[in-house]
Amino acid sequence: MQSGARLGLILLLMPILLWLSLLILIPHIDMFLVSLRERVGVGQYETSFANYLTFFQEPLYLWTFLRTATMSITATIITLIIAFPVSYYIAKIARGRTRSALFLLCLVPFWVSELVRTFGWMILLRETGIISNLLQWAGLVSGPVEMLYNDAAIMVGLVYTSMLFMVVPLVTTLESLPDEVIEAGYDLGGSTLSVMREIVIPHAAPGIVSGSIVVFMLSLGNYLTPTMLGGKDSLWFTELIYSQFIVRFNWELGAAFGFMLLLLSSLIVWGMLRLTGQTLERTMG
């Protein structure tokens, strides 16, 4: 390599190495180290797995963890089921201007902060909210109904919040499937169902995987939606992390929780990539 090119390489490597090491790699290692500290006295610590033991022995922590995971998986599946037909419509049925208009319409809500979106659902779902009033006006119910502060409300919020991240990759992969291939499927005697199963879905697999990974990740790490739409009993794991760090100032336990969340999300992302034969570069890059 010429010396000029070598210097260029070194100069371009500096920012990325600084960024990844100082803001990603070392902080995560440090978080793990902190999670291994056990407070044995004032300012005295020992290395142990005590925090993890606490996590596994306290039913509330473990239960919240599992609940967050299952609800995030459910939210991902629901989002996929809702988004797929819409993405297919945008990519394969709508034409020209309609297509770009519909696609743009999908993007608009997501330029607005998550807080505003969740706030909108609060106005809709609460006891004095629009839907409750509408139902009373239509005579379907006799008094105000509270639709906020339960798991269904959290689910609506999660699905709504992450919809875009499913629609965009799906539309992109579906657009790259030539219409002729679908026609050929029908010509060969396929039914709508078999064409979907054997042509469209396998082709869209990378989009399905990347969409699902992002939606799952966002749901798992969501704080706003579960806190605002969920009731007192519907805890989310991120709320536990927040309270350990900010309210109780128990960073050791909080770091252990954070590490468990990271472990869970990495495992699921890795598992999904393995299961479908995708790579991170293909789905994210």
Next chain:
Amino acid sequence: MIPSIPQPKALQAAYTAYVVVFFIFLALPLVVVAAFAFNDSQFPSLPWEGFTWGWFFGDTRPMIGAFHERGILRAIGTSAFVAVGVSALSVAVGLSNAFLFNRYRFRGQGVLYIFMLLPLVVPGIVLGISILVFSSRVANIAWDMSQWDIEALRPGLTLVILGQFSFIATIATLVIGARLQKFDRTLEEAAMNLGAGRLTAVRTVTLPYLAPALIGAFVVAFLMSFENFNTTLMLVGSDAPLTIAMFDRLKEGSTPLLNAVSLLLMLGSSLLALVMIAFQRKG
């Protein structure tokens, strides 16, 4: 099911209806938020008490509008300050990364690329706490060793900027890298044949070509920073950006003031998105 394959009319109608319902679902919360910004009532809920501009321009209690509410205005300023910082950093590092991955081949490049993508699959709150833990450790060490208090490493705007930058830089890299990939390298060589140095060629040929992507990355970074909540929540000090300030108010109970601020946010971000689309059309 594509237009060239005939389908029963009923099925087609049902499908179209489904898509329509989907878009109503998408629009509903935003429309509701916008509409109640004009309700002449203390609460953003029915009954409708009549139309008012008060939640924007009102200056007397109980109706202090968004343009007269100091706390909110300050929070908007804080958010804008943070967003500009994050965008500038992200675009600079993103540009450097794009060149690194596009122009050089080196050992470990594949691994580095995967590392570069990782921040996208780490939950925002974990990014936040890991940076919080590490920065306070550094600050404590500095204090123990030399009684030197590094204010920037305590929760506050510097940490918020760094925390948001830690994952927005990835997005900036992807946006800029995508356009650099389409660049025709022979143009740069032509410039060098005409006597330009390497840096001059990059400055006069490549960077103008990248301009739409740079602006796009800046706007995306700005919007993402402006609406970020999770990472910010863990790193925020006494100056709260808008999302945090609004969250604190929401916990105490909401007034249509929050609707008014939300509507302004919607207008602002749509405007920015339009600017970006216009630039990308031109490029």
